Structures are given as structure tokens and as C-alpha cells.
Amino acid sequence: MPEGHTLHRLARLHQRRFGRSPVVVSSPQGRFVDGAADVSGRVLRKSDAWGKHLFHHYDGGRVVHIHLGLYGTFTEAAVPLPLPVGQVRMRMVGAEYGTDLRGPTVCEVIGEPEIADVVAKLGPDPLRGDADPEVAWKRIAKSRRSIGALLMDQSVIAGVGNVYRSELLFRHRMDPYRLGVHLGQDEFADMWTDLVALMKVGVRRGKIVVVRPEHDHGAPSYGPGRPRTYVYRRAGDACRVCGTSVRTAELEGRNLFWCPACQR
Structure with a gap:
């Protein structure tokens, strides 16, 4: 999608x-x-x-x-x-x-x-100038669903799909199963700022760019013409940062990808 x-x-x-x-x-x-x-x-x-x-x-x-x-x-x-x-x-x-x-x-x-x-059914859109991250934070802070699920919920944040979800969590060393109520407001603020920047790059370049320059080497992207990622669709491959095998599991009907060592 x-x-x-x-x-x-x-x-x-x-x-x-x-x-x-x-x-x-x-x-x-x-x-x-x-x-x-x-x-x-x-x-x-x-x-x-x-x-x-x-x-x-x-x-x-x-x-x-x-x-x-x-x-x-x-x-x-x-x-x-x-x-x-x-x-x-x-x-x-x-x-x-x-x-x-x-x-x-x-x-x-x-x-x-x-x-x-x-x-009215959507959360704030990180790419809109009128986006209010406080709306998303309030929904996350009171939820006992996992942050991995909440990021994909369009009523929480609008526009995030599986690639941005998986990669944002990796970039912030966030356990995808951590509950929303256990997320700190400063942690969320850092993630929101990063998400806005990443998605703006996506608009400008027409492709998803999530791997930092110091990690942009090694195994190729998961498919021809696809972005190079840290974890998305890399199940069983070595983490670009620590070498641990990337894991995958189904979370609320969608495939989740994460590094169990980096995202404790």
C-alpha cells in the first residue's frame, strides 16, 4: 500500500x-x-x-x-x-x-x-503544516496497544505504512511491542520529528530513504527498485548495525520487522 x-x-x-x-x-x-x-x-x-x-x-x-x-x-x-x-x-x-x-x-x-x-477519522499527518503531534501523543499515551500497532493506526498518525513504521522504530531503538502507555513524551517527540523529516525526504525524492549514511552499505535492498532498509522485509538477514538476525512476526494483521538486539 x-x-x-x-x-x-x-x-x-x-x-x-x-x-x-x-x-x-x-x-x-x-x-x-x-x-x-x-x-x-x-x-x-x-x-x-x-x-x-x-x-x-x-x-x-x-x-x-x-x-x-x-x-x-x-x-x-x-x-x-x-x-x-x-x-x-x-x-x-x-x-x-x-x-x-x-x-x-x-x-x-x-x-x-x-x-x-x-x-475526523484520521490522526495528524506529519506532512501537513497544520499537523498537531499533541493529538497523536494523547492517543498513544493512554493506549495499552503496542507502539508497533499504534504507528500503523491511521486514526493515530495518518500516512504511516509498514516501511516507515518498521524503520522508525529501528532508528529509535524502540521495542515494537512496548505499550503506548510506557512511551515517554520526549521519546515520542523525537520520533515525530524524525518521521516528519523522513517523509519530507520521501516527497522530495520520490522514494523512501531511511538508512543513515554510515550504515548505507552491505546487503542490497530487498528487491529491485526498492529502498534499502534496516529491517523491513529483511527477516533472517543480518542487522546492518549489530549483525543479529532480523526477526518478523504478525502484529494486528500486518508483518512486523525488528532487530531483537538493537530494539530491546
């Missing part, structure tokens, strides 16, 4: 390529026909993101709300676009560029006031 930095990059890209101009919107697949007709030809005023949710704001107060889920992707191309290939839920065509959306979990038209209903 794409992590929050990907949605913020998409928001910036769509703002740059389609913003402040009329956009032709269609649904070649047929599952978004009414929604596409509702916004097609309108001016895209703004594109922004909150966590893993993308919002296209059109004139008239209409908003296309998108959540990519596990399989959703956008593909971009210069106009004229070729004929749609595969299950294209939504096609956007501007003056110079177009984009096709395939496989999202959510693609719907809502009104501007309804954005508040979506955001």
Missing part, C-alpha cells in the same frame, strides 16, 4: 499539471460514470492530501476523494493519451497531460463539507 509521501507527491503533481484549468474526467471502466460526469469540464482548484487520502477540489464545491488502497495506481502521460488499457476507473485529461487511475479502494465525489467527515 502506498505510504503518505506518495499521496502528497501525487497531490503536488496533479496540482502542477491540472490545477486552475478545466479538466475532462471520464470513467472508461464504467464504475465512476456519474461521478466523472459531475466534475468533468470544471476547473480543478486544488489538489491536496491527508495521510493516504487524496482530494481533488473542483469549482462548485465538488471533490473527488481517492484512497488507493493496496492496488490503486495512477499512470501519467502527455496528451493525446492512448486508448485506455485495463480497468481504468478514472481518466483525467488536461491541456498537456492526462492520468489514468486503476484499482483504488475509494474513488467518489463528495461535497467540500464531507471532507471533514473523512479527516
